[in-house]
Amino acid sequence: MVGAGPGGIVTAKVLLENDFDVTVFDKYQQVGGIWSSEGCYDGLANQSALRIFEFADLPNRLRFASAVDTQRYLEKYAETFGVLDRVRPGTEVIAIRPVEGPGRAGVSGWSVDSRPTGDKAADVHRETFDYVVVASGAHHHARLPELPGRESFRGTVLHSNEVRAGTFTDRRVVVVGGGKSALDLITRAAHEAASATIVQRKVNWMIPERFLLGLVNYKWILFTRLGEALLPRYHDPACVRPIDRIDERVKRALWWLITRDVLLSTGLYRLPRQLRPAPALPFHLVHAGVMPRGYVRAVRRGLIAPKVSAVEAYTEKGLRLATGEEVTADVIVFATGHHKVFPFLDSSVRLHDDDGRLRLYRGIVPPGADRLGLVGFRQVFNNIMGVELTAHWLTSHFRSTLRDTPGEQEMLKAIDTRLAWQEQVLPGSGGYDFGPYNIHCADELLHDMGLPSRRAGNLLAEYLLPAAVAHRYAGLTRSSSANEGRA
Secondary structure, eight states, X not given: OBOOSHHHHHHHHHHHXXXXXXXXXXXXXXXXXXXXXXXXXXXXXXXXXXXXXXXXTBOOOXXXXXXXXXXXXXXXXXXXXXXXXXXXXXXXXXXXXXXXXXXXXXXXXXXXXXXXXXXXXXOOEEEEESOEEEOOOSSSEEOOOOXXXXXXXXXXXXXXXXXXXXXXXXXXXXXXXXXXXXXXXXXXHHHHSSEEEEEESSOOOEEOSEXXXXXXXXXXXXXXXXXXXXXXXXXXXXXXXXXXXXXXXHHHHHHHHHHHHHHHHHSGGGSOGGGSOOSOTTTTGGGOEEOOTTHHHHXXXXXXXXXXXXXXXXXXXXXXXXXXXXXXXXXXXXXXXXXXXXXXXXXTSOXXXXXXXXXXXXXXXXXXXXXXXXXXXXXXXXXXXXXXXXXHHHHHHHTTOSSOOOOHHHHHHHHHHHHHHHHHHSTTOTTTBXXXXXXXXXXXXXXXXXXXSOOSSSHHHHHXXXXXXXXXXXXXHHHHHHHHHHO
């Protein structure tokens, strides 16, 4: 197992329950991935309402929790289920290669090279494992735009990953980006910096903590089957229910109302038109996060100077925008995302297409690479639930207990179909982000495992109560074992 973040520890837990002998490599000194003190930007907090950021077998009573509290929950989970003893902290995996043998695709296992994190002079330790799970996270390899004139700018240039306490204090700060991290950081800078400017090519939709003019928590809208039924139809026919076939005219009318409510509930309606998202919902929901508290207020009070433009180049004093305007900065922070790359994986394992999109069957396994799986790259809004269900699916895949294990060509065809659908309804998803399709993604994996997708005792609860929550899926290991016994 590579990575001891949320995806790594829950996968290790599920594998242990299924009698696998598990070793977890992690470059940090503590479990938790980006939530650990070495791996997160200052002020990081999760954007989850009550009962959203939790695994099925350990309730978490916190809402919109700080990084510290989230870290404690993850450590408690790892300790409770025996994962902590399997973690090798401060250990960096530098190479994973297939071991030739009689298995599928000629692979009988994987050779893993590791060494202490950051110590390139240390001896490399090589071990062989039957299976490898990559749960290294999607937010580690910073993506920085290559702009001309870097040598002329005398200030500090950072990626959002590198922001720490004191970075903004009494300095002129420019944040480049329009996603959740960019808005979080500029809101923080508004209260700490001498000046705060955000530059974004386009304004993305942000989700309010509460819909219906601030009366209803977002999970009662976005995380229900009824809410998901308003989205464009899911690509897998096996996961389409009658409610998903709502007439398109009805869907458009409802989304018109939802769009107006989002503008009101986030406060975006109080900003100038150029600072509101242009495309209609739900087209760009894949890029949405929860609106940071205080962002709109800071913009209206003049504490944040928003610019809607591309960035062309560095200047001696800051950045030159495509509009010709120059913004002055002491610190420039690029909240411009991350590369989904795996430098430790052997080059024979092809994970991306020519457009850089991840090509994984079900968003989990690469075709033609046996005994290997990735966790955390079938991303949904409630990704902690997503990684837990992925862990169960991958364990069943390793045990060959899925309903069907398609061949390489069937996998490739299924990937092509899904990517075409994503480009149409989730543009810019990179082949890994399923956005708001929490429940449909869960149904698909449960169907593969031969488990019932209905998770409530009656139809009203099934369709109207939040279904994209982990506790609805408790006991899957026991269910899988019982199902296997009947086969």
